[in-house]
Amino acid sequence: MNCDELLKALNSYVDGEVDPEICTEFAAHLAGCNPCQVVVDNIRQTITLYRNGQPYPLPPEFHRRLHDVLRAKWQEKFGSSAEPAR
């Protein structure tokens, strides 16, 4: 496996979906190629960063409006039984 072939198999390796034979070739290439090791690390870090980030807090006024609209929709569907069970 060379660097270009590794690039094509990169997703499957990162996602743990690669078949064992390719995985062995992949690991063997990585062991001898520092740039490819770093690229694989970077890809994993990129995914982690996006997965753990939460850059879109719900706007509070939208939260209130959404609940009001949905409560009205709920009452339209369920009528008087839409009252909270307190």
Place this chain on the structure above:
Amino acid sequence: MREPNELTDDSSEPLSDLELVRLARRGQWDAFESLLERLEPRVFALAMRLLRHRHDAEDVTQQTFVKVIENLEQFREESSVATWVLRIATNLALTAIRRRRPIQTLWNEGAAAGSDDMSSLSRPQFIAHWRDDPADLVGRAEVRQLLEEALDELDEKYRTVFTLRDIEQFSTRETAEILGITENNVKVRLLRARLQLRERLTHTLGDETQRLEPGDH
């Protein structure tokens, strides 16, 4: 078996999403509102990532939960509640995008130009370990800004696949079904998205002093 009024019983464990759906089907607003509180941040974030516009994301979030109310009885419990709701949100967001740009066939365009096969992948150029661990980076405002900019620069079809696969963690098959493309298209678009985001982030987060030349073997 849990009684309906257990929703407000502080001594019990929190109800699962599925239990909340089952109570909501009986007309319990409190159960639905609890589910809403849990899922609305994820739905809104997904809509923001796909639409890149706050008001459109708010519209899609509202439409999603209206649809959930309308279709409570149709949920067949074959997937998790969250997956069901996020699928609805994704489809509504895609409809909104198509409405914005009706002439383009967003989700299938580009295949003929080779963007949906492995023939012309961009090789990594800036290769360096990052100076900081992602766990330390995630809370920084400038990093959040960087993540936004990098996502904005991605082609819409790559951004959509990256959002569904890597952030929302839909499977390749689910992503293909939602977008109406092949699983192979999903895989290639995801690889392109990951490579492009890696390149962009590493330019800023990589340690320039330890930059490596691309491998050529």
